[in-house]
Amino acid sequence: MNTSTSPSGSANAPDAPVRLGALVPLTRPGWVGAGRHLLAGLELAVREVNDTGGIGGRPLELVVRDTAADPERAAAAVDELAGLGVAALAGEYHSVVARAAAARADALRVPYLCSSAVLDALTDEPTEWVARLAPAQSRGWRVYADLLLGLGHRRIAVVTQPSVYWATGTRVLRDHVTPRGGTVVELDANGHTPEALCEALVGHGATALLLLVGHPQPAVPFVRAVRSDPRLAELLVGAPAGQPEFAEWAGLLGGDGAGIPFLRYLPEHLGPLGERVGKELAERLGEEPSFVAFEGWDTVTVLAEALRVHGTDRSAVAAAWPHVTVEGTRGPIRFSRTPGIGVWQWTWSPVQVADRDPAEPGRFRVLRTG
Structure with a gap:
């Protein structure tokens, strides 16, 4: 083009x-x-x-x-x-x-x-x-991890696909939550059907599931399966990469796509x-x-x-x-130059964790800033 x-x-x-x-x-x-x-x-x-x-x-x-x-x-x-x-x-x-x-x-x-x-x-x-x-991902995803910890989540599951981006995000999460008493278990998206994912989440006793996968496939089927499983009614579903920010997400999932925290880079x-x-x-x-x-x-x-x-x-x-x-x-x-990062960086760009309001999915709620 x-x-x-x-x-x-x-x-x-x-x-x-x-x-x-x-x-x-x-x-x-x-x-x-x-x-x-x-x-x-x-x-x-x-x-x-x-x-x-x-x-x-x-x-x-x-x-x-x-x-x-x-x-x-x-x-x-x-x-x-x-x-x-x-x-x-x-x-x-x-x-x-x-x-x-x-x-x-x-x-x-x-x-x-x-x-x-x-x-x-x-x-x-x-x-x-x-x-x-x-x-940088390390900054934003630590803010996201702090939200999970602040909400009391210590048994965190991530369903992930092969990618340096997802692997790096998983490492940031694990490095941040493990010293604070949390655990992160990885589930292979390519090896789990939506139904098998639900079984694995129940088996691990996970209280939060993070979608480190592509959109709309397989993210949307995974969300639908989890939302329809009564055993996982209290499970927090999260999407740190920002999928719920976009109208397509709401159009595909409706109310099922609300209440899913994601990262975005806006000031309050x-x-x-x-x-x-x-x-x-x-x-x-x-x-x-x-x-x-x-x-x-x-x-x-x-x-x-x-x-x-x-x-x-x-x-x-x-x-x-x-x-x-x-x-x-x-x-x-x-x-400026940021330690550990090899490019010039806008160091103080804003970071938010937000979600779509379950009572009004067209409205966003800011859950945490960093």
Whole structure:
């Protein structure tokens, strides 16, 4: 897929567009709902940049590539976009895909601002070329674990599929709850039917089940099975990766999808900028914007500031990470180095644990902040 927000022109012309490459999951098996929200935020911000003069009088152009949650496809897209002369790369939702994109961007020396992926080890080695807006997984998932512990859950089950993202999340949870008297038991999603999962949960005496699996399959059948089993009426079901944030979840599960805590990256209250952008995103999407849409808007806004102030040369953009300060939709954005993380990180991005209110599934409740 290739979409642009302004006409293309000669790359050497003084009024030629400044191109940004955007990596977005827009088709299955990618999380299409998240990709749609991410793209809406990216596109809205590009339009606003161009409405206010672009980059030194040059229009900003978004060149979009669909990653479809495929790391190899994402790496190939980085190669293609680099060849097209993009000044920087933006986007991606899936952590494993973003990791492949970050590695290739680092190798090609193309600055990449990752919008949503949270995997701590986004790159194997420290790099000056990659920055990230989303909080690191270790931070967010510890906040989530604190919620479980605060609610009295000590026997936690995770049903999981093979993935470095799920494996890392499980390790964060175990490392956090075990010293505090909790246990984490892993159940293989590929080895359990929904009915067998219920039997295993009863057998382990689990009081909480976390869905570390794909959406809608097998997450939705697992939720339906657990909700319909009277033996598990008191079981807390959780989805730390954020599935219940999206309208598709509520559409598929209705009331069964409520009361399932998930992570999202929003402040407790949006400021005037966030409120204004949120209204425009809602009009564009035809539904309430998720945190992913705000991440998209913030990504382009950060890159536009770097391009305006520091120039469109790739090395200048990469050198700008520690110097950029931008008012984002979710608070002031600044980048710093975080111990154990090899990319430039917005260290204080907001973290919430929320759920859909069982009494009103269209309304979200904030359960914990961190």
